[in-house]
Amino acid sequence: MLRVRNLSFGYTSKPFLKNLSFTLEKGENVSLIGASGCGKSTLLQSIYGLHHVDGKIFWNDEQLLGPNFNIVPGEDFMKYLSQDFDLMPSISVAENVGKYLSNMFPRKKQQRVNELLDLVEMRDFSKIKAKVLSGGQQQRVALARALANPPEILLLDEPFSHIDHFRKNKLRRNLFSYLKEKNITVIVATHDSTDALSYADRTFAMKAGRIIASGTPQELYQDPKNGYVASLFGEVNELPAELFLSDVAARKKVILYPHEVKLADNNGMKAVVKKTFFRGNHFLIATEMSGHEVLLTHLEDLKEGEQIQIQIDEELLGKRIR
């Protein structure tokens, strides 16, 4: 179990991470999502022991004492995969992955390296020097190397940022299943809502050095605290509630994802199509309603300038007023 208690840290005398407290169970997968610069990497680095923080961090009953007490940064049972992959350029992919594995049993070592290279689909490159790999390939090798001596906690900073969509989807399915199977606790800092929605047991939404919302991905998505949290999962409408309801305070907002705004045959609210965007299995339609942009999704394209009517489920409206 990882326990973080009242953690604060600043790069200057002013704290940037502000009084964070949370507990992670062994084997849990937690996603950190939040706008660029909100402190995701800083939090991972603080847990890993790269910063002199205020507050306490425990792994089970052991307190992690940070850089004042560790000459080499980090803890043995923890791996931090930063956004720099830090591979040795002039040795092979296999040598990079096996760099920290014991040479006592060479066949066992080879098997382990192959198993990890299969996991990240880099076996064909095992003899290639790291320096000739693309950014995405280097990232996959760095992931394999981080798992070579299985850590108890894995801290991943944007682990798929350089990897193309086609590979990313399969890789994260494989990687997160592998981590679950091995009961490795993982914290993933990510901009990619799929990491948070599909794989996390819990998601922490960060803003300006604070965790402003936490819960299962479903809880955060279906009951977002505000428009910022909802926007971390994709496009969102944050509209004045009085557009839809008469007896509501003027400053209240309604948060709606585009797929929750439906076209009405009649008795709907009037809107005009402004622009449409092909999204593969649907179109994203930008409309204007009473001077506000309203995004909705539709299976077919609509014409720019077309007058339409929209409706929103009343029960949903009631739940999404903030």
Ligand SMILES: Nc1ncnc2c1ncn2[C@@H]1O[C@H](COP(=O)(O)OP(=O)(O)OP(=O)(O)O)[C@@H](O)[C@H]1O
């Ligand atoms: N070494 C540093 N020295 C001073 N300030 C830093 C340093 N590293 C990060 N910062 C600042 O701390 C804040 C948080 O940065 P951090 O990298 O943790 O954000 P992030 O959420 O991981 O961002 P991104 O999603 O863009 O990677 C930013 O304002 C950043 O400029």
